[in-house]
Amino acid sequence: MSLREITERLAGVLDRDAVITDPVRLRTYECDGLTYHRATPGLAVLPDTAEQIAAVVRLCNEYGVPFVARGSGTGLSGGALPRTDGVLIVTSRMRRILEIDLPNRRAVVEPGVTNLAITEAVRDRGYYYAPDPSSQQVCSIGGNVAENSGGAHCLKYGFTVNHVEALQVVTPDGDIVELDARDPGYDLLGAFVGSEGTLGIATRITVRLTRAPQAVTTLLAAFPDIETGGVAVSRIIAAGIVPAAIEMMDALSIEAAEAAVRCGYPEGAGSVLIVELDGPEEEVRHQFGRVTAICSESGAFEVRTADDPAERAAIWRGRKSAFAAVGRISPAYIVQDGVVPRTALPRVLAGIDALSREHGIRVANVFHAGDGNLHPLVLFDDAEPGAGERAETVSGRILDLCIENGGSITGEHGVGVDKSRYMPRMFSDDDLDTMQLVRCAFDPRGLSNPGKVFPTPRLCGEVPGVRKGVHPLVASGQAEQF
Amino acid sequence: MGTAADALEKTGVTVRDAGDDDAVAGVRPRWVALPESAEEVAALMRASAEQDLAVVPVGGGTKLHWGLPPERCDLLIDTCCLTAPAEHAAGDMVVRVAAGTTMEELAALLARNGQELALDVPLEGATVGGTLATATAGPRRFRYGTARDLLIGITVVLADGTVARSGGKVVKNVAGYDLGKLFTGSYGTLGVIAEATFRLHPIPAARRWVTAAVAPGRLAAHSLALAASQAEPSAIELDWPAGGPATLSVLVEGAAADGRARTVLDLIGEGRIEDEPPPWWGRLPGGEGGEGDWSDGSDGSDRSDGSYESVAEALVELRVPPSRAADALAALPRPAETSVRGALASGVLLLAPPPGAALPAYVTALRAAVREHGARAVVLAAPDPAALDMWGETGALPLLRRVKERFDPGRRMSPGRFVGGI
Numbered sequence: 075m076s077l078r079e080i081t082e083r084l085a086g087v088l089d090r091d092a093v094i095t096d097p098v099r100l101r102t103y104e105c106d107g108l109t110y111h112r113a114t115p116g117l118a119v120l121p122d123t124a125e126q127i128a129a130v131v132r133l134c135n136e137y138g139v140p141f142v143a144r145g146s147g148t149g150l151s152g153g154a155l156p157r158t159d160g161v162l163i164v165t166s167r168m169r170r171i172l173e174i175d176l177p178n179r180r181a182v183v184e185p186g187v188t189n190l191a192i193t194e195a196v197r198d199r200g201y202y203y204a205p206d207p208s209s210q211q212v213c214s215i216g217g218n219v220a221e222n223s224g225g226a227h228c229l230k231y232g233f234t235v236n237h238v239e240a241l242q243v244v245t246p247d248g249d250i251v252e253l254d255a256r257d258p259g260y261d262l263l264g265a266f267v268g269s270e271g272t273l274g275i276a277t278r279i280t281v282r283l284t285r286a287p288q289a290v291t292t293l294l295a296a297f298p299d300i301e302t303g304g305v306a307v308s309r310i311i312a313a314g315i316v317p318a319a320i321e322m323m324d325a326l327s328i329e330a331a332e333a334a335v336r337c338g339y340p341e342g343a344g345s346v347l348i349v350e351l352d353g354p355e356e357e358v359r360h361q362f363g364r365v366t367a368i369c370s371e372s373g374a375f376e377v378r379t380a381d382d383p384a385e386r387a388a389i390w391r392g393r394k395s396a397f398a399a400v401g402r403i404s405p406a407y408i409v410q411d412g413v414v415p416r417t418a419l420p421r422v423l424a425g426i427d428a429l430s431r432e433h434g435i436r437v438a439n440v441f442h443a444g445d446g447n448l449h450p451l452v453l454f455d456d457a458e459p460g461a462g463e464r465a466e467t468v469s470g471r472i473l474d475l476c477i478e479n480g481g482s483i484t485g486e487h488g489v490g491v492d493k494s495r496y497m498p499r500m501f502s503d504d505d506l507d508t509m510q511l512v513r514c515a516f517d518p519r520g521l522s523n524p525g526k527v528f529p530t531p532r533l534c535g536e537v538p539g540v541r542k543g544v545h546p547l548v549a550s551g552q553a554e555q556f
Numbered sequence: 557m558g559t560a561a562d563a564l565e566k567t568g569v570t571v572r573d574a575g576d577d578d579a580v581a582g583v584r585p586r587w588v589a590l591p592e593s594a595e596e597v598a599a600l601m602r603a604s605a606e607q608d609l610a611v612v613p614v615g616g617g618t619k620l621h622w623g624l625p626p627e628r629c630d631l632l633i634d635t636c637c638l639t640a641p642a643e644h645a646a647g648d649m650v651v652r653v654a655a656g657t658t659m660e661e662l663a664a665l666l667a668r669n670g671q672e673l674a675l676d677v678p679l680e681g682a683t684v685g686g687t688l689a690t691a692t693a694g695p696r697r698f699r700y701g702t703a704r705d706l707l708i709g710i711t712v713v714l715a716d717g718t719v720a721r722s723g724g725k726v727v728k729n730v731a732g733y734d735l736g737k738l739f740t741g742s743y744g745t746l747g748v749i750a751e752a753t754f755r756l757h758p759i760p761a762a763r764r765w766v767t768a769a770v771a772p773g774r775l776a777a778h779s780l781a782l783a784a785s786q787a788e789p790s791a792i793e794l795d796w797p798a799g800g801p802a803t804l805s806v807l808v809e810g811a812a813a814d815g816r817a818r819t820v821l822d823l824i825g826e827g828r829i830e831d832e833p834p835p836w837w838g839r840l841p842g843g844e845g846g847e848g849d850w851s852d853g854s855d856g857s858d859r860s861d862g863s864y865e866s867v868a869e870a871l872v873e874l875r876v877p878p879s880r881a882a883d884a885l886a887a888l889p890r891p892a893e894t895s896v897r898g899a900l901a902s903g904v905l906l907l908a909p910p911p912g913a914a915l916p917a918y919v920t921a922l923r924a925a926v927r928e929h930g931a932r933a934v935v936l937a938a939p940d941p942a943a944l945d946m947w948g949e950t951g952a953l954p955l956l957r958r959v960k961e962r963f964d965p966g967r968r969m970s971p972g973r974f975v976g977g978i
């Protein structure tokens with residue numbers, strides 16, 4: 075009912091073609107990159123401006139209707155999963171780069187601009203936008219802000235949150251506010267980044283641009299097994315070197331990449347390590363010498379280097395294709411995303427191997443080894459009865475392994491709908507309730523992307539006054555009052 | 557003894573009566589508590605909630621006079637004894653540390669394994685908790701960012717005694733909201749920071765400083781060229797004492813520091829390359845010979861050398877788009893009497909206003925003069941904070957207030973110290 079009224083009232087706010095009610099067209103938005111959660115949005119809108127978004131959000135407030143932001147829909151945790159009873163606000167028409175300000179090393183862009191488009195706009199002037207998710211050709215900067223996305227190079231350069239200087243945000247009650255890192259006050263900008271669309275919609279983003287490094291060298295080292303590769307990683311870090319990226323692939327993922335893109339990695343490798351070094355030329359040369367030596371000492375049987383973009387692309391091709399490539403060796407798969415302290419990698423990989431054997435489910439391991447971010451690809455045959463469930467079990471148990479080893483249930487894909495049930499394993503009720511205070515400050519009515527991130531959000535209620543009377547701890551017998 | 561004192565005593569935490577020395581920006585608390593763990597902080601906070609006591613947390617006391625005076629202050633929670641041994645996971649390049657640990661102690665511990673927290677602290681004796689609460693940072697912010705960029709996990713105690721944690725001990729982690737960001741720079745108004753986990757960096761093989769006197773008219777061009785340099789400086793600092801010459805000092809770090817320093821030197825066109833920083837490096841402006849640290853109090857009276865008085869009296873932080881920093885400095889009121897120091901290429905500069913200036917008028921003139929350059933001025937410390945608008949304009953004030961209301965509905969955490977009287 076209310077959706078119909080909202081649709082009618084939107085006529086004064088949005089062009090007719092920016093309001094989608096046709097069920098067939100609505101279906102195109104039914105999922106993000108995590109395709110096994112699906113819901114057709116009640117209504118979808120394609121606004122052009124922050125003011126239009128604010129108007130839509132205010133209407134949602136008036137009718138108590140939930141809304142969900144969507145960028146490019148590449149999210150891997152179901153963050154942009156629509157609500158059948160709500161409005162999906164798609165930023166794909168907001169693709170303008172508003173300002174490039176090289177003297178201040180920043181760019182101001184609309185949320186629908188793709189990650190790569192920013193780099194492309196400044197590359198020939200010697201700059202780039204550092205966070206580089208593998209999905210960078212398509213994913214939107216608004217989605218990156220919501221997910222605090224990282225990339226292979228975040229080991230050295232940090233995540234989205236380290237590269238956003240200001241945001242214009244439509245708050246969940248429809249106000250347009252500016253969050254600027256230079257303003258005094260709580261770091262609401264920092265709290266907003268990574269909030270997965272639950273604290274409002276980013277409508278304009280000021281990102282920091284990074285000067286291109288003078289030199290880049292990429293090397294590929296092949297090891298007989300995963301352990302020796304792991305030893306090399308530890309030694310590189312212990313040598314005080316912070317490479318731009320250290321990526322690792324195990325035998326199964328190499329096999330898949332080979333089948334898919336013929337990446338030509340050394341034959342017989344039990345693991346490969348891709349190490350990228352960048353910075354001032356002399357510095358890179360020095361580090362390169364050390365890293366090559368460390369790899370050889372650790373048991374690498376072949377080390378290849380790339381100094382130009384073409385050779386570099388050849389080395390990266392296998393790694394970048396890994397997710398899609400497993401489709402060549404398995405009818406179906408789950409992409410997992412967990413983090414462990416780097417020193418726990420050997421133990422956790424052994425644990426994953428044990429899980430894989432126990433359940434008869436193959437797991438291909440691709441990971442950002444430098445920061446302990448694992449992307450196990452859990453392979454199964456969806457035609458085989460029960461295989462999907464077993465794969466789910468393995469995938470979930472991997473997260474438990476991450477938590478047990480002091481890690482996290484997600485390093486870059488976010489919690490979304492997919493992992494909200496794991497949040498209580500990583501955080502206590504008090505932790506989650508405290509996070510909920512932030513949510514309630516921004517979105518007391520819980521209309522902005524509800525059902526994501528938190529398992530069972532509490533109602534915010536009125537702001538409580540000074541607590542008088544019996545303290546809950548007293549009431550529950552855990553404390554005495556005198 | 558009243559019931560509040562009884563309630564505090566029942567917590568079992570060491571609590572003493574406050575003296576004049578315990579005043580927070582001139583406001584004297586009734587009690588000072590010395591908890592040794594997050595649990596003890598929680599017990600104190602529960603007792604305070606029960607008794608409606610206003611609480612101010614304090615670290616090393618180095619910046620206790622920053623911010624506005626609290627509207628009321630019954631209990632000072634001195635975090636000095638939150639010193640559980642730090643867990644330095646060198647292989648993971650992270651450290652978990654209790655809030656009362658001083659930054660010097662932390663640095664010494666990390667150095668044993670060749671690592672460091674890449675955060676410069678302007679004042680000796682500052683604790684981890686105090687550094688986070690005031691979000692102080694120094695020269696290397698240009699390369700490494702500030703505390704919020706290096707913090708990966710935090711444990712806090714809220715006004716009602718809830719102990720909450722966010723983040724963790726892995727650098728890459730996007731599970732849940734990042735409470736660490738919210739508490740960094742919150743001036744004790746949201747709760748007590750009990751513990752923090754940071755990402756670390758290896759101590760670089762070598763460090764070189766390129767230092768040169770520069771003509772003020774060249775500052776903008778130098779800043780731009782240095783920031784864009786592929787020699788990748790870690791810091792680009794300006795020191796411009798009142799009435800003195802402007803000096804630039806640029807830090808490069810790494811095994812190839814020598815060669816990179818020469819590149820930097822060529823860019824500036826003159827100067828010297830040294831293994832040590834200039835004496836003023838990373839210090840607050842206004843002192844002589846770089847000793848502008850004023851770690852012991854708001855009035856500077858116990859300084860043996862009266863020349864630091866101006867430092868102790870007032871400090872203003874200017875935030876400006878880097879390309880406009882030189883213009884903003886050129887527009888300063890009473891430039892010859894103002895000392896400036898800070899991260900030129902980051903556009904974060906500290907000013908020591910003219911000694912003895914009527915601060916409210918100076919600050920008003922300053923804000924008016926720099927506004928057209930996109931600069932904002934925050935008064936970090938002032939002898940009479942109530943006489944002026946310390947924080948200046950900020951966006952999103954209603955949202956800031958709503959966050960405060962949720963975390964501290966009774967307004968008992970450092971009430972009135974922060975932006976907009978939060």
Ligand SMILES: Cc1cc2nc3c(=O)[nH]c(=O)nc-3n(C[C@H](O)[C@H](O)[C@H](O)COP(=O)(O)OP(=O)(O)OC[C@H]3O[C@@H](n4cnc5c(N)ncnc54)[C@H](O)[C@@H]3O)c2cc1C
Pocket residue numbers: 106107142143144145146147148149150152153154155165185206207208209212213214215216217218219220221222223224225226270271272274275276277397486487523
């Ligand atoms: C092949 C592949 C590789 C990937 N590689 C990486 C990787 O290396 N690193 C990484 O971090 N991620 C990676 N991802 C995940 C994904 O690309 C990122 O999470 C990305 O940031 C999502 O952007 P999007 O525009 O597609 O957002 P969507 O999927 O549309 O939305 C994601 C979330 O952001 C919210 N949102 C979208 N726009 C806004 C806005 N303007 N304001 C507020 N909230 C908003 C949505 O509500 C949703 O919760 C990969 C995904 C794929 C499919």
